[in-house]
Amino acid sequence: MTEYTVEIVIENKPAARDPEGQTVQKDLINRGGYNTISGVRSGKYFRMKVQASSPDEAKELVFKMTNDLRIFNPVAHVCTINVKGASK
Amino acid sequence: MPIKVAVIQFPGSNCDLDTVYVLNKIMKIETDLIWHAQFKNSDYDAAILPGGFSYGDHLRAGIIAAYSPAMDIVKQMAKEGKPILGICNGFQILVESSLLPGALLQNDCLTFICKWVHIRTETSNSVYTKRIKKGTVIRIPIAHGEGRYFNDEKALKELNNNDQIVFRYSDEKGKITAESNPNGAFESIAGICNLDRNVLGMMPHPERASEPILSPYKSSDGLGIFQSLKQFLEGS
Numbered sequence: 001m002t003e004y005t006v007e008i009v010i011e012n013k014p015a016a017r018d019p020e021g022q023t024v025q026k027d028l029i030n031r032g033g034y035n036t037i038s039g040v041r042s043g044k045y046f047r048m049k050v051q052a053s054s055p056d057e058a059k060e061l062v063f064k065m066t067n068d069l070r071i072f073n074p075v076a077h078v079c080t081i082n083v084k085g086a087s088k
Numbered sequence: 089m090p091i092k093v094a095v096i097q098f099p100g101s102n103c104d105l106d107t108v109y110v111l112n113k114i115m116k117i118e119t120d121l122i123w124h125a126q127f128k129n130s131d132y133d134a135a136i137l138p139g140g141f142s143y144g145d146h147l148r149a150g151i152i153a154a155y156s157p158a159m160d161i162v163k164q165m166a167k168e169g170k171p172i173l174g175i176c177n178g179f180q181i182l183v184e185s186s187l188l189p190g191a192l193l194q195n196d197c198l199t200f201i202c203k204w205v206h207i208r209t210e211t212s213n214s215v216y217t218k219r220i221k222k223g224t225v226i227r228i229p230i231a232h233g234e235g236r237y238f239n240d241e242k243a244l245k246e247l248n249n250n251d252q253i254v255f256r257y258s259d260e261k262g263k264i265t266a267e268s269n270p271n272g273a274f275e276s277i278a279g280i281c282n283l284d285r286n287v288l289g290m291m292p293h294p295e296r297a298s299e300p301i302l303s304p305y306k307s308s309d310g311l312g313i314f315q316s317l318k319q320f321l322e323g324s
Contacts, residue, residue, distance in 0.1 A: 016238045019196050019272070070151060073148065073183075075190055075240065
């Protein structure tokens with residue numbers, strides 16, 4: 001078994017809009033002169049350590065957990081899971 | 089057996105005592121305030137999930153309470169047809185428990201809103217609105233940061249077709265406008281019920297609009313919801 005670092009990113013589906021991301025872009029980033037930056041999205045981020053025998057197994061376990069425990073609301077959110085490799 | 093209602097208290101609940109007060113003292117319905125871990129049987133005739141910030145709203149408002157063992161009993165009660173009312177955070181818990189469909193997202197304005205609003209009663213066909221005529225405008229306070237109701241287009245259509253939208257934010261004349269929608273809720277939705285019409289979730293606080301003395305507008309409009317519940321429980 002190896003310990004992997006896994007990241008979860010949860011963001012609103014486009015249809016649910018993202019008022020925080022929109023405000024940060026429009027009223028902070030763009031207004032601050034960074035006009036070449038667009039498509040800002042806000043979300044929630046989790047990082048965790050997972051014992052598994054492969055990166056795929058680590059991802060599968062976290063995927064199951066996020067669905068079992070509604071870490072995201074499937075009606076409104078998109079959830080992305082990334083395995084960042086073995087923990088150091 | 090006398091009718092008995094449970095108000096379930098989670099760490100971070102508020103207005104729980106207000107709700108118990110309204111039911112016991114004004115409505116004269118025997119009501120217990122019960123700590124969620126002590127809520128172990130479904131002998132009660134109805135359950136109310138009060139407002140507040142259960143578990144600090146961590147992860148998402150209502151999600152941690154939704155996994156409390158107390159909610160297994162609430163689900164059982166809902167299945168038996170008993171009335172379940174979720175107010176504000178209670179609505180968020182009902183949505184996260186899948187007892188009601190959809191999601192309650194951060195307000196469009198990104199801030200916590202605490203103010204008196206108007207809501208229009210969209211149906212009298214629910215346990216909580218049987219004494220309120222369709223179209224009646226109710227003056228009632230809201231107090232939330234995550235109250236923007238969202239569902240996809242197909243689900244919204246189903247909610248409309250099934251007459252499950254119980255309250256919409258409106259102006260004082262009952263007109264639905266963008267200005268009268270305080271949080272950006274889709275279709276101005278302030279409250280919905282389930283298909284069996286015994287589970288209601290609503291963001292506004294009827295317990296805070298049950299005595300004129302507590303309202304700057306002398307509103308006791310919220311009482312209609314509790315009167316309807318009482319009528320249902322008494323089987324009249």
